[in-house]
Amino acid sequence: MNTRFARxxxxxxxxxxxxxxKVTEQADIISFAGGLPAPELFPVADILAATERxxxxxxxxxxxxxxxEGFSPLRETFAAISRQRGIACSTxxxxxxxxxxxxxxxxGKIFLDAGDCxxxxxxxxxxxxxxxxxxxxxxxxxxxxxxxxxxxxxPALIEREKPKFLYTIPNFQNPTGVTLTAERRQKLYAIAAxxxxxxxxxxxxxxxxxxxxxxxPVKSLDTERIVIYHSTISKTIAPGLRVGWVVAxxxxxxxxxIAKQAADLxxxxxxxxxxxxxxxxxxxxxxxxxxxxxxxxxxxxMDASLRETMPPGFTWTHPQGGMFLWVTCPEGVNTNHxxxxxxxxxxxxxxxxxxxxxxxxQRFMRLxxxxxxxxxxxxxxxxxxxxxxxxxxxxxx
Amino acid sequence: MNTRFARxxxxxxxxxxxxxxKVTEQADIISFAGGLPAPELFPVADILAATERxxxxxxxxxxxxxxxEGFSPLRETFAAISRQRGIACSTxxxxxxxxxxxxxxxxGKIFLDAGDCxxxxxxxxxxxxxxxxxxxxxxxxxxxxxxxxxxxxxPALIEREKPKFLYTIPNFQNPTGVTLTAERRQKLYAIAAxxxxxxxxxxxxxxxxxxxxxxxPVKSLDTERIVIYHSTISKTIAPGLRVGWVVAxxxxxxxxxIAKQAADLxxxxxxxxxxxxxxxxxxxxxxxxxxxxxxxxxxxxMDASLRETMPPGFTWTHPQGGMFLWVTCPEGVNTNHxxxxxxxxxxxxxxxxxxxxxxxxQRFMRLxxxxxxxxxxxxxxxxxxxxxxxxxxxxxx
Numbered sequence: 125m126n127t128r129f130a131r132x133x134x135x136x137x138x139x140x141x142x143x144x145x146k147v148t149e150q151a152d153i154i155s156f157a158g159g160l161p162a163p164e165l166f167p168v169a170d171i172l173a174a175t176e177r178x179x180x181x182x183x184x185x186x187x188x189x190x191x192x193e194g195f196s197p198l199r200e201t202f203a204a205i206s207r208q209r210g211i212a213c214s215t216x217x218x219x220x221x222x223x224x225x226x227x228x229x230x231x232g233k234i235f236l237d238a239g240d241c242x243x244x245x246x247x248x249x250x251x252x253x254x255x256x257x258x259x260x261x262x263x264x265x266x267x268x269x270x271x272x273x274x275x276x277x278x279p280a281l282i283e284r285e286k287p288k289f290l291y292t293i294p295n296f297q298n299p300t301g302v303t304l305t306a307e308r309r310q311k312l313y314a315i316a317a318x319x320x321x322x323x324x325x326x327x328x329x330x331x332x333x334x335x336x337x338x339x340x341p342v343k344s345l346d347t348e349r350i351v352i353y354h355s356t357i358s359k360t361i362a363p364g365l366r367v368g369w370v371v372a373x374x375x376x377x378x379x380x381x382i383a384k385q386a387a388d389l390x391x392x393x394x395x396x397x398x399x400x401x402x403x404x405x406x407x408x409x410x411x412x413x414x415x416x417x418x419x420x421x422x423x424x425x426m427d428a429s430l431r432e433t434m435p436p437g438f439t440w441t442h443p444q445g446g447m448f449l450w451v452t453c454p455e456g457v458n459t460n461h462x463x464x465x466x467x468x469x470x471x472x473x474x475x476x477x478x479x480x481x482x483x484x485x486q487r488f489m490r491l492x493x494x495x496x497x498x499x500x501x502x503x504x505x506x507x508x509x510x511x512x513x514x515x516x517x518x519x520x521x
Numbered sequence: 522m523n524t525r526f527a528r529x530x531x532x533x534x535x536x537x538x539x540x541x542x543k544v545t546e547q548a549d550i551i552s553f554a555g556g557l558p559a560p561e562l563f564p565v566a567d568i569l570a571a572t573e574r575x576x577x578x579x580x581x582x583x584x585x586x587x588x589x590e591g592f593s594p595l596r597e598t599f600a601a602i603s604r605q606r607g608i609a610c611s612t613x614x615x616x617x618x619x620x621x622x623x624x625x626x627x628x629g630k631i632f633l634d635a636g637d638c639x640x641x642x643x644x645x646x647x648x649x650x651x652x653x654x655x656x657x658x659x660x661x662x663x664x665x666x667x668x669x670x671x672x673x674x675x676p677a678l679i680e681r682e683k684p685k686f687l688y689t690i691p692n693f694q695n696p697t698g699v700t701l702t703a704e705r706r707q708k709l710y711a712i713a714a715x716x717x718x719x720x721x722x723x724x725x726x727x728x729x730x731x732x733x734x735x736x737x738p739v740k741s742l743d744t745e746r747i748v749i750y751h752s753t754i755s756k757t758i759a760p761g762l763r764v765g766w767v768v769a770x771x772x773x774x775x776x777x778x779i780a781k782q783a784a785d786l787x788x789x790x791x792x793x794x795x796x797x798x799x800x801x802x803x804x805x806x807x808x809x810x811x812x813x814x815x816x817x818x819x820x821x822x823m824d825a826s827l828r829e830t831m832p833p834g835f836t837w838t839h840p841q842g843g844m845f846l847w848v849t850c851p852e853g854v855n856t857n858h859x860x861x862x863x864x865x866x867x868x869x870x871x872x873x874x875x876x877x878x879x880x881x882x883q884r885f886m887r888l889x890x891x892x893x894x895x896x897x898x899x900x901x902x903x904x905x906x907x908x909x910x911x912x913x914x915x916x917x918x
Contacts, residue, residue: 160586168580175572183565187759189557222619222763222785229784233655255783258630362584364790366619386652387626388619392789393761 154504156491157472159298159447163495165418166362167402167411174401175394182397190393192385193377194220194369198400202355202369209330210340211353213371219380222391224328224356224368227380228255228291230387231324231352234379235288236261243281243290245273247450247479247488249298249326252291263481266290270441272297272304275311282319289322289352294342295330296446299479299490303444306339313345323351331360331412333445334420349373357399359447360412365395419447422493425501433509435516440491447494450476452487457515459489465515471507551901553888554869556695556844560892562815563759564799564808571798572791579794587790589782590774591617591766595797599752599766606727607737608750610768616777619788621725621753621765624777625652625688627784628721628749631776632685633658640678640687642670644847644876644885646695646723649688660878663687667838669694669701672708679716686719686749691739692727693843696876696887700841703736710742720748728757728809730842731817746770754796756844757809762792816844819890822898830906832913837888844891847873849884854912856886862912868904 178186193199199218206213221227228251236242238260244252246265253263264285266273273292281287292312294304304312316323325342343353349372356368370380384390402408423443430440430451437454451473453459459475466473476488496504575583590596596615603610618624625648633639635657641649643662650660661682663670670689678684689709691701701709713720722739740750746769753765767777781787799805820840827837827848834851848870850856856872863870873885893901 158586163581163585166581166584168576168584171584172573172576172580175576176569179565179569179572183569184560184563185761187563187565187568187761188560189555189755189760225786226784251783251786254779258780258783358586362791363586364582364584366785366787366789382651383655386648386655387623387784388763389622389648390763392763392792394759394792394795395789398791 153470153472154496154500154507155472156493156496156504156508157474158495159492160495161359161363161447162415162418165415167406167408170406170411171362171398171402174405175398177405178394178397178401186394186397188393190390190396192381192390194218194391195393195396195400198367198396199369201400201403206353206355206369206371209338210344211346211371212344217371217377219370219372219377219384220391220396221354221368221370221384222388223358223363223366224326224354225251225255226384226387227352227354227368227370228252228324228326229258230380230383231289232256232259232261233383234376235322241285241287243278243285243287244481245292245297246481247299247476247485248291248481249293250478252326253479253481256291261288265481268300268302270302272302272308273312275308275315278312278315279319282315282321287321289324290316291324291326292342293326293328295327295339296332296443296448298329298446299448299474299476299488300450301441301443301446301448302450303339309339309342310345313342313351316350317348320348320350325351325353327353327355328359329446330355332416332419332447334416334423335444343371352376360415361399361402361408365392365399367391367395367399416445419445419494422496422498422501423449425498426491426493426505429502429505430509433506435509435513437516438512447492449491449493451489451491453489453512454516455487457512458486460486462489462511462515465511466508469507469511471504471511473508550867550869551893551897551904552869553890553893553901553905554871555892556889557892558756558760558844559812559815562812564803564805567803567808568759568795568799571802572795574802575791575794575798583791583794585790587787587793589778589787591615591788592790592793592797595793596766598797598800603750603752603766603768606735607741608743608768609741614768614774616767616769616774616781617788617793618751618765618767618781619785620755620760620763621723621751622648622652623781623784624749624751624765624767625649625721625723626655627777627780628686629653629656629658630780631773632719638682638684640675640682640684641878642689642694643878644696644873644882645688645878646690647875649723650876650878653688658685662878665697665699667699669699669705670709672705672712675709675712676716679712679718684718686721687713688721688723689739690723690725692724692736693729693840693845695726695843696845696871696873696885697847698838698840698843698845699847700736706736706739707742710739710748713747714745717745717747722748722750724750724752725756726843727752729813729816729844731813731820732841740768749773757812758796758799758805762789762796764788764792764796813842816842816891819893819895819898820846822895823888823890823902826899826902827906830903832906832910834913835909844889846888846890848886848888850886850909851913852884854909855883857883859886859908859912862908863905866904866908868901868908870905
C-alpha cells in the first residue's frame, strides 16, 4: 500500500522512547528515559473508593455509552480547575478528551492539510511531532532559550511560512523543562492575535510546580478566542485513566466534537465518572502537593548528582516543575551513540534527536526525574557521568 | 479555516442519531433510535468485584501508562475469544483498541488518501461512513439483499473503482440486522484474495445470536492475511469501558500501532485490566446467554407488534441476533418527514438516509430493540404504526 501514511512512516524511525521502554523492564536498569509519573504516589485507595461509589450508585450509567462532549459534571469540574488557572470559561467551553494526546491528533485532523506548516518550539514533544506528521505537514521551528520560545522570532516565521497553528508547551516544557515567562506569553499572544494565528497550548505539567510562582496560561489572555488549551489528569492523578480536556471556542469545539465522534465515540464513561467522583470527594490538592514536594526533591537530587559527577562542558536546565531536565553535551558528543554505552552500564535516557522536527539535536539528552527513587537517581547519574566522561575524552569523530 | 476537513463538514449534516439522542431524555419518549445495549443487563456487581481486585492487587500498574499494543494478558484473552470464533491467532496478533470505532478511524488513516474509494454495504454503519469520510474518500456501494452483500457484484466494482478496502459487517449488520451467509463469505473472500483487496470486517454483534447457528467470520478464511477483523466488549459487557480489539497481519498491526500511538497513546489501563479480570474470574458466557435470550424476546415482541399494527406495504427484516431491524416503507413515504410526526407522538427511530453514502434511502427506518422494555416496545410500535398509517394514506408528494 503506497498511501501517504505508508510513505511517511518509511521516513520515521520507530519511536526511540518506545524501543527504550522495552528494555526498561530488565532488572538493574535505572531509567531516566520514560515520561512516567511516580507510581508509588498514585492515589490508589481513593481511586478505589471513588470507583466503588460510582459503580454502587450509578453503575449502569457508568457502563453505558455517553455523549462525545463528555460527562457533564466532569466538564463542570474541569471548567472550575481551568478557572483556577486563570481561564474564563464555563461547563459548555470544555470537551473531555481521551488523554491529552487525543487533542493533538484531532487538532491535526481539523486544521491540517498536506503541505501545511506547523510552528513548534525546537525541541518539542516528540509525540506531537508524530501526531501532526501523520497529516503530512511541514514544521517550522521557533527558536527557544531558557525563558521558552522567543516571541520576536514569530512575525518573520508567520509571514514566511503561513503556519496553520503554533504548538507550544509553556509550562516545564517537554523535553527541556523550560517555562515561558509571563512577559513572553503576552508578547506571543499579541503577535498571534495580530496575525489571527491559532495557538495550541499543551499544559500537562502546569500543576507540578515545586519552585517559583504560577504563571497564567496563554489562554487566560484569549480575548480573540484563538487559543486551544488542553490539559490532563495524567500527571496529577493517573495516566492509565486516559482523561484530559480541552478549552476552546464554540466553532473549534464543534469541529473537535465531530472529529472525536469519528475517532472513538467518547472517552470511557467509567474513567470519567471515577475522575469526577475522586475530584469531588477527595482532597486532590493535598495529593498534588505531595507530588510537587517529591518531584522537587528528586530534581534537587538529580541536579546535585549531576554537579558532583558530570565532566566539564556538560550543562543542563533547572526546571521549577514538571518531570524533565535537558542536558547539553559538548560539541562532538553524539547522544545516539552515548545511549548504547549507557545501556551497557544499565542506565537509560532519551537522545535529543527525536525532539527535533529536522532530527538535529544530537548533542542533547532528556532526563526524567519523576520515576526513579532518590537512591536510583544518585546511582544512575553516577553511571551516566562515567559514560559521559569517557565520551568527552574521545576525539571528535 | 478553509481546510478540507472544514469543507467536508459543511457537506455533512449533524449526525441525526446524536440530535435524536438529545431528545431521548425527555419523559414519556419511547426510543428505538439509539444503538444502546440494555443497561439493566450490565454485569455491574461483577465489574465492581473485578475492579476491586485489580486496584487492590495491582493498583499502581492499573493507573500507569501502558504499551500502545495493549495489556498483554487481555490480548491473550481476546486471542482465545477470537479462536473460539474460528480465527487462527495468538496473543501477538491482537491489538487493543479504544472501542471498535477507533479501528475504523485508524484503518482510514493508514490506508486512505484523498480521492480513494472505499467499498461498503449499502446501507451501512453511519459512523463508519463518517470516519472514512474525514479522509476525503469516495464510496462505492455493494448491493445487498436478505443474505447480506452480493459477492457477484464485487469484481466489476473492484475493477472499476480500484477500492483501497471493503468495509463489511457480516453479522446482524447495522442498520439492517442482516447476516452474510457462509457461502457468500467464502465467495467474498475468494474474490478479495484474487484481487488482493483488504477487507475490514467489523463484528460488534456476532456474540448476540439468539436464533440459528454461528457462522465463522471472513477472517477465519484468511490465508492471504488481507482481513482486518475487529470486535468489542461494548455489546457483551459494557460500552462505557471503550475496549475493543483487532486481529490483523503483522504489517498492518505495525501501522495501526504507530497510528494509535499518535491518536491516544493507549487504551485506558484500568479499563483493560477490569475487562481482563472480569473475563478471567466471572462467567461471561452465562451473562451473554442472558443478553441473547432477552434480545431474542424483545425482537419477537417487536416483530409481533409490527405484524399486528403496521399498515400494508411496510416490511421489515428478521434478524437472528444483534440489536436492530430495518423497515422498508412504501414508495413515497419519506422517513425524514415521518420522524417529526413520530416525535410528536413521543416515539423515536433513525431515518434511513444517514446509512447511505449517497444520502438516498429515504424509504427506510432503523429500529433498535435492545434498549426498550417489552412494554415500551408494544406501546412504541403501536404509536409508530399510527404515524405510518397516516403517512401511507397521504398522497405521494
